[in-house]
Amino acid sequence: MDISSRKITVKEVGPRDGLQNESVFVPTADKIAWINQLSRTGVSYIEITSFVHPKWIPALSDAVEVAQGIERAPGVTYGALVPNARGLERALLANIDDAAVFMSASETHNQKNINKSIEDTFPILKETAQAALAAQKTVRGYISTVFGCPYEGNVKIDAVIRVAENLLEMGIQEISLGDTIGIAHPRQVQEVLEVLLKRFPAERLAMHFHNTYGMALANTLVSVEMGISTFDSAVGGLGGCPYAPGASGNMATEDLLYMLHGMGMTTGIESTKMLEAARFLQGKMGKKFSSHQMQIGE
Amino acid sequence: MDISSRKITVKEVGPRDGLQNESVFVPTADKIAWINQLSRTGVSYIEITSFVHPKWIPALSDAVEVAQGIERAPGVTYGALVPNARGLERALLANIDDAAVFMSASETHNQKNINKSIEDTFPILKETAQAALAAQKTVRGYISTVFGCPYEGNVKIDAVIRVAENLLEMGIQEISLGDTIGIAHPRQVQEVLEVLLKRFPAERLAMHFHNTYGMALANTLVSVEMGISTFDSAVGGLGGCPYAPGASGNMATEDLLYMLHGMGMTTGIESTKMLEAARFLQGKMGKKFSSHQMQIGE
Numbered sequence: 001m002d003i004s005s006r007k008i009t010v011k012e013v014g015p016r017d018g019l020q021n022e023s024v025f026v027p028t029a030d031k032i033a034w035i036n037q038l039s040r041t042g043v044s045y046i047e048i049t050s051f052v053h054p055k056w057i058p059a060l061s062d063a064v065e066v067a068q069g070i071e072r073a074p075g076v077t078y079g080a081l082v083p084n085a086r087g088l089e090r091a092l093l094a095n096i097d098d099a100a101v102f103m104s105a106s107e108t109h110n111q112k113n114i115n116k117s118i119e120d121t122f123p124i125l126k127e128t129a130q131a132a133l134a135a136q137k138t139v140r141g142y143i144s145t146v147f148g149c150p151y152e153g154n155v156k157i158d159a160v161i162r163v164a165e166n167l168l169e170m171g172i173q174e175i176s177l178g179d180t181i182g183i184a185h186p187r188q189v190q191e192v193l194e195v196l197l198k199r200f201p202a203e204r205l206a207m208h209f210h211n212t213y214g215m216a217l218a219n220t221l222v223s224v225e226m227g228i229s230t231f232d233s234a235v236g237g238l239g240g241c242p243y244a245p246g247a248s249g250n251m252a253t254e255d256l257l258y259m260l261h262g263m264g265m266t267t268g269i270e271s272t273k274m275l276e277a278a279r280f281l282q283g284k285m286g287k288k289f290s291s292h293q294m295q296i297g298e
Numbered sequence: 299m300d301i302s303s304r305k306i307t308v309k310e311v312g313p314r315d316g317l318q319n320e321s322v323f324v325p326t327a328d329k330i331a332w333i334n335q336l337s338r339t340g341v342s343y344i345e346i347t348s349f350v351h352p353k354w355i356p357a358l359s360d361a362v363e364v365a366q367g368i369e370r371a372p373g374v375t376y377g378a379l380v381p382n383a384r385g386l387e388r389a390l391l392a393n394i395d396d397a398a399v400f401m402s403a404s405e406t407h408n409q410k411n412i413n414k415s416i417e418d419t420f421p422i423l424k425e426t427a428q429a430a431l432a433a434q435k436t437v438r439g440y441i442s443t444v445f446g447c448p449y450e451g452n453v454k455i456d457a458v459i460r461v462a463e464n465l466l467e468m469g470i471q472e473i474s475l476g477d478t479i480g481i482a483h484p485r486q487v488q489e490v491l492e493v494l495l496k497r498f499p500a501e502r503l504a505m506h507f508h509n510t511y512g513m514a515l516a517n518t519l520v521s522v523e524m525g526i527s528t529f530d531s532a533v534g535g536l537g538g539c540p541y542a543p544g545a546s547g548n549m550a551t552e553d554l555l556y557m558l559h560g561m562g563m564t565t566g567i568e569s570t571k572m573l574e575a576a577r578f579l580q581g582k583m584g585k586k587f588s589s590h591q592m593q594i595g596e
Contacts, residue, residue, distance in 0.1 A: 262483030
């Protein structure tokens with residue numbers, strides 16, 4: 001397949017998935033200034049915060065202030081993580097455009113993360129998704145541990161299919177397949193996508209790679225070759241991995257752009273502006289970002 | 299192409315290309331202990347040092363001591379960088395198995411690096427290669443700046459072909475195609491290999507990727523898909539880039555192994571032993587290595 005002229009949607013998840021796992025609390029005003037900068041890069045989607053209870057994610061305890069404080073740029077969809085109907089209420093008050101619900105493909109990770117079985121999570125997400133759709137919002141659904149679980153190891157593809165089918169039946173428009181612990185390698189990505197693409201159209205699927213083992217870009221490459229066109233990434237490679245202290249975080253947006261643009265694909269994003277946004281936040285966080293582009297010439 | 303059962307040769311170049319660009323001088327005894335550790339990983343080729351004049355590469359001024367001090371493991375080929383016939387003489391006295399000669403595909407880089415034009419470099423390498431072959435040694439030839447030059451920018455594929463043809467005509471058995479400044483992206487690798495593989499058999503070509511822009515593994519993946527089976531890498535991602543201070547160095551051997559082995563390919567190398575060798579040297583250098591595997595759980 002000639003992929004060189006493909007149009008790729010990059011969803012910037014740094015303000016949520018990036019900051020969520022960082023120990024530094026970024027002041028609200030800095031978050032807002034940073035997100036405003038991201039809005040001017042040409043990116044079409046920014047996940048700006050999480051409406052999970054602040055007790056669980058103190059780094060994002062200012063969700064309402066951030067959502068209400070940012071400037072909304074035309075053409076940009078502002079999403080937020082939403083755990084349930086109560087979280088959605090707060091998110092709607094803060095006027096988010098897209099609600100991202102989440103659950104795991106592995107029972108143990110779902111239990112530890114959400115404190116419920118997979119079966120008991122479905123009705124909660126259904127209620128949330130339907131309320132969001134009723135409020136004229138779009139909904140995306142994260143599936144965690146698609147490629148492996150920190151507790152169970154291997155995750156069966158049937159478990160992924162079951163969760164994905166349930167989410168799509170709820171009216172959720174896009175499924176984001178998460179390599180939560182960043183262990184997938186390109187062959188595994190290929191094998192998983194071969195199965196999933198027989199059941200679900202490529203337009204319904206996004207990939208959410210973490211770079212824990214350094215595989216994120218190679219995994220992205222095979223995903224593009226298989227027809228996937230939407231990828232989540234975080235400026236600077238923010239995020240780390242709660243199960244592997246010291247490890248790399250999300251796929252870095254600027255490294256992803258280097259590869260995609262170099263290969264001739266288009267994203268609508270200006271790389272230099274994305275790098276400026278990375279440098280801005282790096283200065284505020286006082287932490288050296290791990291992305292390759294950020295290390296060049298520093 | 300199903301690449302999952304392919305046999306890949308990984309050539310460990312850390313002791314030469316890795317250390318050459320590091321500012322820390324690793325004491326000779328530590329280099330020897332480290333190379334001895336590498337010899338026990340199952341790797342089949344180690345580039346142990348350089349016989350370029352120590353004035354140019356002070357980090358490797360102990361070439362003779364290193365080459366004479368290491369234990370030679372059966373099944374391991376010990377190579378060294380050799381600039382000319384005089385360098386080769388020292389290398390032969392130190393009993394290396396394989397002589398690696400080098401030049402650039404771009405005129406300016408060749409001039410700055412070797413202080414000669416490309417045309418004037420050919421007879422020097424020919425003399426060196428023929429002397430090495432006469433001494434029953436194997437010879438490999440590095441071509442630098444295949445994918446771009448820090449001075450000239452784009453490098454024409456015809457320039458690469460011309461150098462490669464000349465090297466192969468000298469009797470050199472393997473050409474290592476160097477992305478010296480680490481700027482290649484997978485599409486470029488694909489395009490360059492499409493041209494080269496029409497002229498040269500895949501068995502004669504190795505890829506030498508640097509990870510400056512984070513592309514090394516994705517580039518490796520497309521190279522394997524195109525039929526290449528030999529890759530140069532350095533433990534820990536050692537090396538940096540003289541043209542981009544602070545940037546990542548060579549493709550990290552342990553990250554490469556994670557991808558290859560995960561995908562089902564075989565290298566003969568035990569990853570855990572390679573990681574032990576990385577940790578040993580990291581301790582000696584007092585520097586945090588940049589590879590992903592080395593950051594996990596640190």
